[in-house]
Amino acid sequence: MTDKRGKERIIIHIDYDCFYASVWENLRPELRTVPLGIQQKSILATCNYIARERGVKKLQLIKDAKAACPDLVIVNGEDLTPFRDASRSIFNFIAGTLVGTNQMERLGFDEIFIDVTALVDHNLALLLNSAPGDTFSFHLTLSPPHTTFPINLHNLPPYTHPSDSIPPSFSSLSLDTSGQAQPPETIRLLQRLYLATHLATHLRTLVKSTHNHTASAGISTSKTLAKLAGTINKPDAQTVLHPTTTQAFLDKFEIGKIPGIGRKAATIIRQLVNPLIEPEEQLHEEWFEDVKQKVTVLEVRTKLTQVDLARSPLGGTEAAKVWAWIHGLDDQGVGAKKTVPSQITVEDTFRSLTRAEAVMEVLDRLHSKMLSRMSSELVEDPEAAGGVGKKRWIAVPKTYRLSIRTRKHGFGNRVSRSMPLPSWVLSGVINGDNEGTVGRLSREMGWNLMKRALKEEGEERGWDLQLVNVGVAGIEGAEGGRRTIGEFFGGKGKQTVREEVAEVEEMDGEWELWEEECYVDGEEDEDVWGVCSVCGGRMLRFTLEAHARFHALEHSEGMDMDMA
DNA sequence: ATGGGTCCT
DNA sequence: AGGACCC
Numbered sequence: 001m002t003d004k005r006g007k008e009r010i011i012i013h014i015d016y017d018c019f020y021a022s023v024w025e026n027l028r029p030e031l032r033t034v035p036l037g038i039q040q041k042s043i044l045a046t047c048n049y050i051a052r053e054r055g056v057k058k059l060q061l062i063k064d065a066k067a068a069c070p071d072l073v074i075v076n077g078e079d080l081t082p083f084r085d086a087s088r089s090i091f092n093f094i095a096g097t098l099v100g101t102n103q104m105e106r107l108g109f110d111e112i113f114i115d116v117t118a119l120v121d122h123n124l125a126l127l128l129n130s131a132p133g134d135t136f137s138f139h140l141t142l143s144p145p146h147t148t149f150p151i152n153l154h155n156l157p158p159y160t161h162p163s164d165s166i167p168p169s170f171s172s173l174s175l176d177t178s179g180q181a182q183p184p185e186t187i188r189l190l191q192r193l194y195l196a197t198h199l200a201t202h203l204r205t206l207v208k209s210t211h212n213h214t215a216s217a218g219i220s221t222s223k224t225l226a227k228l229a230g231t232i233n234k235p236d237a238q239t240v241l242h243p244t245t246t247q248a249f250l251d252k253f254e255i256g257k258i259p260g261i262g263r264k265a266a267t268i269i270r271q272l273v274n275p276l277i278e279p280e281e282q283l284h285e286e287w288f289e290d291v292k293q294k295v296t297v298l299e300v301r302t303k304l305t306q307v308d309l310a311r312s313p314l315g316g317t318e319a320a321k322v323w324a325w326i327h328g329l330d331d332q333g334v335g336a337k338k339t340v341p342s343q344i345t346v347e348d349t350f351r352s353l354t355r356a357e358a359v360m361e362v363l364d365r366l367h368s369k370m371l372s373r374m375s376s377e378l379v380e381d382p383e384a385a386g387g388v389g390k391k392r393w394i395a396v397p398k399t400y401r402l403s404i405r406t407r408k409h410g411f412g413n414r415v416s417r418s419m420p421l422p423s424w425v426l427s428g429v430i431n432g433d434n435e436g437t438v439g440r441l442s443r444e445m446g447w448n449l450m451k452r453a454l455k456e457e458g459e460e461r462g463w464d465l466q467l468v469n470v471g472v473a474g475i476e477g478a479e480g481g482r483r484t485i486g487e488f489f490g491g492k493g494k495q496t497v498r499e500e501v502a503e504v505e506e507m508d509g510e511w512e513l514w515e516e517e518c519y520v521d522g523e524e525d526e527d528v529w530g531v532c533s534v535c536g537g538r539m540l541r542f543t544l545e546a547h548a549r550f551h552a553l554e555h556s557e558g559m560d561m562d563m564a
Numbered sequence: 565a566t567g568g569g570t571c572c573t
Numbered sequence: 574a575g576g577a578c579c580c
Contacts (some may be wrong), residue, residue: 015580019580039566040565040566040567041565041566041567042565042566043565043566045565045566045567059565059566061565077566077567078566078567079567080567080568083568084568106569107569107570107579107580108568108569108570108579108580109568109569109580110580111579111580259578259579260577260578260579261578262577262578262579263577263578264576264577264578265577265578318577335570341569342569342570342571343569343570345567345568345569346567346568347566347567347568348567349565349566349567401574412576413575414574414575414576415574415575416574416575417574418574469567469568
């Protein structure tokens with residue numbers, strides 16, 4: 001690949017320190033000074049740093065953690081609501097701070113990637129065009145109203161990797177640490193990283209002051225490098241990678257630590273590098289054990305060829321990606337800001353679940369949570385926000401899915417079945433009829449899909465569930481926030497009014513067919529009723545299309561700028 | 565292990 | 574529908 005140093009992206013990766021523990025410490029400040037662990041079933045999902053100093057580890061069994069630290073304070077973290085809320089709040093805050101920066105992607109609840117290339121380039125132009133000085137007002141926004149923060153041009157926030165490889169003074173970036181002049185592309189890249197480093201510090205400071213969470217950050221030229229850089233100094237610290245020493249940095253990592261190279265791929269690669277490793281030894285490694293035969297990126301690079309990787313069970317496509325990543329080449333873009341999830345799932349695990357009655361209770365509980373989350377995450381309620389107007393869908397899921405794991409079927413293996421999401425679920429959410437909808441979901445959807453899955457897996461008799469997961473998926477559109485009515489109907493490349501309505505009917509048609517085969521209890525005939533996918537209104541089906549036109553018009557009056 | 569998520573095949 | 578990956 002050609003040298004394109006002048007065009008490198010600048011990526012910041014932010015990772016909140018022991019996030020679940022930190023959320024609980026904010027909820028209960030008295031927990032801040034004690035060793036704290038967050039329990040999910042029989043394990044500690046995470047723990048605070050006080051607990052870590054006392055020998056408690058992440059993902060440790062509860063009994064082992066208690067043995068290591070008898071006065072460990074344990075709170076239950078099985079309900080993720082507070083973590084999800086805090087995560088979203090911080091993400092939205094950062095998004096609101098960096099107006100105009102749209103490549104901002106969450107990973108899990110506690111990590112964010114931000115592509116700050118445009119923002120940094122904008123600021124570098126401002127800086128280079130301004131009179132030399134000791135400080136510079138960094139512009140956080142790319143469009144008005146502008147907010148800024150001051151940076152000290154003689155001070156670079158810690159840390160750099162390698163240590164002190166980047167001079168603290170902006171004006172000294174043209175020389176390396178031994179006084180050697182740098183190529184212009186390198187100088188410019190260092191200047192951009194310099195600004196991004198100040199920005200990362202500012203963002204971490206803001207997150208601390210507004211949300212009281214400390215965070216670690218990495219600053220580099222790709223997602224992989226930024227994320228790995230952030231692991232060097234933790235907690236409450238950050239690291240910028242010197243751009244010409246990234247290969248040496250990567251070379252020291254164990255191959256399985258590279259993001260994107262998981263357990264399976266790492267096992268394959270380790271065996272290619274060291275065929276003496278007994279396959280059994282690795283396949284039998286437990287989740288809590290460290291890798292026994294560590295293989296570094298350097299070894300993979302120097303002992304194997306890309307062809308070796310491609311001929312392995314990894315396959316050519318994966319091999320090419322891995323080969324690029326370990327050579328510091330990572331094209332993975334930072335995804336566009338997403339404020340609406342693409343799926344909502346709820347699950348619970350069990351030692352043993354065999355009775356139909358117990359299963360129905362579980363389904364009811366899971367469905368109830370599912371509907372609450374659909375309501376809070378997919379429905380906009382102007383009245384709840386202190387305004388006026390009807391509730392409307394921000395984005396609508398297309399499918400319902402049930403996923404289970406049985407004792408017989410074993411460990412990682414989930415089995416799932418799905419079907420189109422019936423419109424009565426949507427109307428139930430809009431109308432706030434959670435009780436009725438929950439019961440119907442469990443009886444008509446969950447239970448039937450579960451029977452189907454068990455039957456098809458040959459477990460009709462004597463089944464024993466270890467996990468039940470339900471959810472809605474196929475939630476499309478709505479990137480970057482509100483989905484307008486114009487996009488719902490007849491938007492660019494989207495569906496027309498007619499097609500959207502037709503889809504609702506076809507969906508119901510499929511459901512009715514399915515119902516005839518599988519449905520057991522009697523229930524009222526519903527097919528003359530339909531639900532508007534915009535406002536959730538329930539109405540006679542033949543009026544739906546006219547009603548949809550009403551929404552389209554309603555929209556064009558208010559938003560005619562967009563409608564052309 | 566847990567209770568979530570993502571995207572690709 | 575499953576599988577790989579991420580936290």
